[in-house]
Amino acid sequence: MRTLVHLSDLHFGRIDEELLDPLAGLVNQLRPDVVVVSGDLTQRAKSEQFAQARAWLDTLPGPQIIVPGNHDISLYNVYRRFFEPLTRYKRYITEDLAPVYVDEEIAVIGINSARSLTFKDGRINKEQIGLIRSHFESLPPEVVRVVVTHHPFELPDGHDEEDDLIDRAPLAMQAFAECGVDLLLSGHLHASQSKSTADRYHLDNFAAVVVQAGTATSTRGRGEVNSFNVVKVDHDRVDVDRYGWDMLGKHFSPLSTETFLRSANVWAAHAEGLLAAGI
Secondary structure, rough: OOOEEEEEEEEEOEEEEHHHHHHHHHHHHHOEEEEEOOOEEEEOOOOHHHHHHHHOOOOOOOOOOEEEEHHHOOOOOOOHHHHOOOOOHHHOOOOOOOOEEEOOOOOEEEOEEEEEOOOOOEEOHHHHHHHHHHOOOOOOOOOOEEEEEEOOOOOOOOOOHHHOOOHHHHHHEEEEEHOOOEEEOOOOOOEEEEEEHOOOEEEEOEOOEEEEEEOOOOOOOOOOOOOOEEEEEEOOEEEEEEEEEEEEOOEEEEEEEHHHHHHHEEEEHHHHHHEEEEO
């Protein structure tokens, strides 16, 4: 079994400083095999915000799979937005916009879904889909395949499909079915969710698990407490533990667990996890 800590939407430049040390301490205590950060490391893509994010990420264990979000592209500086959209991100965070981690049990690839031509929407393109294929198609079947994007492939209730769903999702999902993607991790909406892709994408003999993270450290909670996910991955089972900030105790504590089981190439929610989540 492998353990992934899934953080998202840090938004340095608009964070709750009180959360940083307890969160870093808990992440180190959890001893994850991989730390995933699914975008929006900064609030306004400023150098000092990226520097703060980098310094905090350095307190976390590795390896780390990190992707940018739409907030990591300059909003008001038009030249930087269109001609140097991720220069600061690459300077302070990583030059690798498609980071990969592979071992004998899991393969994790990060994909940049942020785009200069739109303020908040995201997209996955044919080249990125091809890159995912090239990494995953040659792997043994027992390796669990994980894709990380900032923009989501599924939406919590109340969100607008046209505005919030990653563009070209159906095209990507067809490719994911063909190369056996198991798990999709994303952020963007500051809302937590875990479910099977079968609810939205009706593909023969295929469904993955989609896991949405809330904001780990931003003051823009949008009705949720600050939270992050601990995803425990086995070949035929995924447990998603959601941790939330306890304002009285001043620490992150477990809130719920959702369990998904695999049957052939189809992942589905399991009653055990639904009961733990209070559903």
